[in-house]
Amino acid sequence: MPSKPFAAAPGDHAAFRPSEPSPEEAVHICILGGGFGGLYCALALHQRLGKASRVRITLVEPRDRFNFTPLLYELLTRELAPWEIAPAYRDLLKHTAVDLRQDWAEHIDLARQTVTLRQSGLLTYDYLVVALGSQMRPPATPGSQAHTLPFNTLHDAEQLERRLGELDHLPEVQVVVAGAGPSGVELACKLSDRLGRRGHVTVVDRRGEILRSYPARIQRAAARALAKRGVEVYLDAAIETVDANGLTFGYEGQTRHCQTDLMLWTVGTVPRSWLGENSLKPTAFGQCQVRPTLQLPDHDNVFVLGDMAAMPAPGRDRAPTTAQAAYQAGPAVAKNLLALIANRPLKPFIYNHLGDMLTLGQGEAVVCGFGLCITGRLGGLSRRWAYWLRLPTHTHRWRVLKHWLGFKR
Template sequence: MPSKRSPYSAPGSVAPTGDSAVRVCILGGGFGGLYCALALHQHLGKISRPVHITLVEPRDRFNFTPLLYELLTQELAPWEIAPAYTDLLKHTAVDLRQDWAEQIDLAQRRVTLRQGSPLTYDYLVVALGSQLRPPLVAGSQAHSLPFNSLGDAERLERRLGDLAHQPTVQVVVAGAGPSGVELACKLSDRLGSRGHVTVVDRRGEILRSYPERVQRAAGRALGKRGIAVYLNAAIDGVDATGLTFGHGGQPHHAPADIVLWTVGTVPRPWLGGDALKPTPFGQYPVRPTLQLLDHNNVFVLGDMAAMPAPGRERAPLTAQAAYQAAPVVAHNLAALIAGRSLKPFVYHHLGDMLTLGQGEAVVCGFGLCITGRLGAFSRRWAYWLRLPTMAHRWRVLKHRLGLR
């Protein structure tokens, strides 16, 4: 008896019948790609056909980016927030290719890799995330540090080590968004009385897209630490001595031993020559099921996709959105392979969480707003629940509890 199809079915997209394994290729090992691969592995027992899952990711370690800031104050160890992919995937059917995806050929269903042989696929998942916005400010690339990966955290740690015996350390953070605020508070606590931290942003408020309660909590945390904040400030340039900006109609120069650049990210562009037209925000239109509009066998999720969100123009470019989309894509892949109906993705905003220094955070959601140490505990617990695998969560918990 034929299966009943929902409005989200995709006739003709099911892999050919036969004994050969269905080839699923997932590009990107972040919150979208890795979590999709892990969720799809859980579905394999419900699929009658063999499925071969390949995850393409150039890094050797997953980066749980929301907790990178805890490395600066040594509240967490690198292995806790950056476990090796080989450890996360060793008890799964996922084949890890540590390589860069260079080009996608939608017509030939092929992905070209930088180092290895090309991969052919029946189904493709694209979850390559975002990249730093191309620098428009003179000297910003040569004289500032980003903070978006474990490698960035390690470079900053080395720079802090170089300045360990300097009596004062001047830090300028470009950008008063979440990353800028979190970095400023953590570094202020790390440096203590030696540190002079300044935040500069062209916008008129900190955390512009966040609720007022979060903005107020962040403002109090910055003020308590004596962090200087310049808003409505146009950054003119960065050099070896610091950052130059205009404020109040006057030129200013903030001297700096370290300049941290947190001024925005943009979705990564599509790989290859396929004529896919992005939205004005640089994302790619998808169906409610997160399939590409003209390619039933290709899913795009995370920052690269204009994912639907009730009451919003689109889902935000956050780990939270990619984390929610990953199991939906895994479910829909399994459904396509098995000939079942697909389901739409619906983004649910679960609240906002920011670290505001060592042992301090703000957590707002569902009508509640928790700050201080209780906020820090709540944030850490919420993120612990979202670590990639149960085995890794248990290892971290045992370490935190002092168990062997």
């Protein structure tokens, strides 16, 4: 257990705001990962604590920019600029008491309450939040790692933009997207709109339907959007090999070869592994088992959230591994951390599914939730507005809104 807890009366937020203590006296919360779970947890802690507090917050994140991943696709059609969806952590945390460490966490020692950082060495903590997210599933298909591009980060989007620039001279561009999940469908629609008549986009998936885990009305809207753009879709198609010229896949009992100038790999992600020798038994999906409060079962002072954790969800075996789930979990963990420090009861995390949203081309989307399903341009506006409300800080939201309304930054 942490060595420096302090008591506070229920609801007594003033107990968190004495004169600024020395580092030795402060309770130290360390957050690993600056994605939707980790960053929003840090911001929620700061909002509740203020700058003068008996709690120190350290956020460990190797990247210099936050990636608002659901809006990455808008970079391809130049509907949004990189600064809008990938603000610098330094700017987001500039007026907070959060200490940003741009470093890689490499090892967690639960017994000694330490985290080993690649560049900075040992970091001790009283309370730990692990929100390292997920990573692209390593491609197992021969040649796929060498001849395909991923699409999950700002770096991936920049890499794809450079590749598209190299293809500008071609009168016709053959694009293949491996995977018909949400990322594959959104990429196919955006790239088709970006390339226009020059582009020929093909989607290949080994499963029998697109957007397999989504409601039927979203699947139908996506199928219409793909058909409208002339995107070819091969389902029940097992990719066998990938080379510099294209890919070979089995379809309807025959082997086919699809020539391509650009191939994108979107066959899913896997949770990041636990960083340590401690024997944490993962679930069948590779996630950490957590209590309803998102604490580790045998360590009250350690919280795991986001894609790494099998977070509870009403009516489901677990919460989905989405930005929506991590976005909700971050502030919930912040509240429980402060309750734990103040010796107050913790509350279980309850995931609330707010609906599904997918971009289906330039300016178009499908938004379904609360019994409604909006598509087309109105869906695009609804999706953009919903994500604007979820941008990390009031300051950044205001800058983005002014830009959308035509004011100078």
